[in-house]
Amino acid sequence: MIVGKTASSRDFSQNYHSRVRISRLLLNTLLIPTISCHNMTRRMKSLVVDDFPERRGNMKKRGERGAPGEVSESEVSESDVSLTGLYVISVKAMAIGVAIVFLLNFATPTDFIFDRFADFKAAATVSYAPVVAKRLIGFLLVILFIATPSLLVMHWLLRPVINCLKGMKNGIQVEAAMLEGARRRIINLPFFFVGIQLCVWVVLPALIFYVFFLFRMMDMRTAVVFSTRASMVGFVISSIAFYRIEDYCRKKLIPFFFPEGQLAGLQGAQHLAIGRRILFFYAMGAVLPLVILLVTLITVQWELAPGTMPAKEYGMRIIAFTVVLSCFFLISAGILNRLVARSIVAPIKNILDVNARIRQGDYTARIKVVSNDEIGILGDSGNAMIQGLRERETLRTAFGQYVTPEIRDEILSNRIPLDGERREGTVMFSDLENFTPFVENNPPEEVMRSMRAYFTRMQQTIRKHRGLVIQFVGDEIEAVFGVPVYFENHADAAVHAALEMRKALEALNRERTAEGKTPFAHGIGIHSGSVLAGNSGSEDQSAYCLIGNTVNVAARIQGLTREIGCDILISEETVEQLSVSPKMEQLPPRQVKGYSKSITVYRLL
Known part of the structure; x- marks a missing residue:
């Protein structure tokens, strides 16, 4: 008890x-x-x-x-x-x-x-x-x-x-x-x-x-x-x-x-x-x-x-x-x-959810930081990284408006060597004829609108055939096929692109004629060979470009279109790489400026 x-x-x-x-x-x-x-x-x-x-x-x-x-x-x-x-x-x-x-x-x-x-x-x-x-x-x-x-x-x-x-x-x-x-x-x-x-x-x-x-x-x-x-x-x-x-x-x-x-x-x-x-x-x-x-x-x-x-x-x-x-x-x-x-x-x-959205490419997502402990610090760091990704994507998108996506990705991924690299490809030059009188006789605004319409049609056609526009200089277009991303039959792609550019220009000229504007005429030169592709320019500002004899020859062939009076010329080296030969006419060998040897060109019919 x-x-x-x-x-x-x-x-x-x-x-x-x-x-x-x-x-x-x-x-x-x-x-x-x-x-x-x-x-x-x-x-x-x-x-x-x-x-x-x-x-x-x-x-x-x-x-x-x-x-x-x-x-x-x-x-x-x-x-x-x-x-x-x-x-x-x-x-x-x-x-x-x-x-x-x-x-x-x-x-x-x-x-x-x-x-x-x-x-x-x-x-x-x-x-x-x-x-x-x-x-x-x-x-x-x-x-x-x-x-x-x-x-x-x-x-x-x-x-x-x-x-x-x-x-x-x-x-x-x-x-x-x-x-x-x-x-x-x-x-x-x-x-x-x-x-x-x-x-x-x-x-x-x-x-x-x-x-x-x-x-x-x-x-x-x-x-x-x-x-x-x-x-x-x-x-x-x-x-x-x-x-x-x-x-x-x-x-x-x-x-x-x-x-x-x-x-x-x-x-x-x-x-x-x-x-x-x-x-x-x-x-x-x-x-x-x-x-x-x-x-x-x-x-x-x-x-x-x-x-x-x-x-x-x-x-x-x-x-x-x-x-x-x-x-x-x-x-x-x-x-x-x-x-x-x-x-x-x-x-x-919340961090995992935002991470999933980031992986899907949604850079507008943001981690909701509500504490000042380790998770809060991690969230702030995550938001800083997301901001960096968002800025990088913005730069990437804006950069893609000045260069093509291929060049953009090559540059941003640092895959382009400092001294460039040799590539096999086909280079194309296109230039408008009688452009100087056109500029002289038209307001700058009209010139700008006309050039934008022309470049847009040509660039879309080149892109359709896996070509890459390197630059627009005045009234000239420089493009390449097979560089920087190599693919077989780049010569065929360049020739097919040139033929379709002819049709695109005809369609554009019909529109310009209907509007009472002067029609355009252009000359296209194509040459295949080895080029050095890389970044050129100063240490502070560089640009992706092609360097080499192949580029110079392609530019000279384009210049021959004025002398011969045709719109598309291709070199013998390009013809040798074609898997299917289009209708063309071989022209006698010609001497071009700055080139010691005579070159044989073909006119596309």
Whole structure:
């Protein structure tokens, strides 16, 4: 047998069964004050800046993102920028914490708790409700007593944010110092609020139970244990409040105040590393429950002595307390696990989603940076790399408008040697006849439009046959087939392109004639051989070009078209590489300028 100090075995048996019935009533009504306080905070709109229409329209530089002293366009709409949820979290944290302490104390098998509920034993079954109502009113008063300072503390902490938002609402230019202070307060808010709340959970229980000791309602050891246990419960509740506030800020405030991320670069901002998050969760979810259970068992031994209470009764009461404690920590550990996991997994998932979009070529994607821990730094680095890829793609696209995609890719991939490389290919030159009189007799705008129309038709035809336009010089086109990307039958491709260019020019001339404009005539020269392909120019500015005797001969052959009076001439070297010979006429060997040997050319019919 285990004997108590002040109560008989019969009293303990009656008290135990009475407390079981009382527990059912209390559990059904215990959430009422929490819900009431939650609804009460909904009415505190006067303390909160809820909606901020035209908050950015009155800024100094509308649309400029990340400018010092300004809040720019972000993904968060005006209706999302609300501080109400932070007040709700602060009240709920205190209310739930007090409720948990009340439940744990109620389930603790000590004479102090039994004496506090002696009126339940004396009441009949039908009169339990008034007794519960009496206790509930007292519980509500405690909640209100604690919740009011909590609301005031939260409002005080949010003053920099509220002032900044009010300034935007009123169309006042927000100074850089004010904006930076609001940003810093948003990041530090979970740390500051929870730090103050922890102090409350340490000081307030100590004062309350010390009063109980002064009025001889409990001994000093029991007061110390109850106070310590309440503080431990406060640690758990505060840790949940920390992650809830952090989660709220990440969803509602940080995207608005940090549209470009860069939270880690803000001076004076606190941060919680990922390793500490996991360690913190382990301490709150695993270590603390064991400590509370151990402290409670020791307390019960102080309260009980051999000779009064049956062992079975003692065991049942310990089991009841353990069940309540286990339920509390199972729920709190589940909530903590969800919040901690979300604080880590959600940003990582966002990074993976953005990475998938980048792999698909969507360089408009952006990582949503909402923290200043390792993941936040990784997100900022990722955004910097995405920005680099976006700029590279923009340059690549713009570069492709001045050179062909083949040359662009060769240059950007650094596959072109510094001194160039020898390639086998077929070079083509095309030049308009009587271009100088045309320029003299027409406005520059008309010349530009006409040249653009001509070059567009010719370039499209050359591209159709896998040719590459190297450059447009005046009225001349230089193109190559088989360079820089080699392919078989490049000579055939060049000849077929020249024949189709003849048809394209005929179609263009029909349009020009219909418009009353002078028709064009051009001469095309083609030659095959070895060329040196590479970057030419200065160290600061270079251009892709072809160098070699093959290029010079092709240019001279094009010049022969004026002398002979035809539009397409090809060299004997090109004819020798043709797999299918078109209709052509061999001309006598001719001497060309700058070339020591006579060359044989063929006129395409």
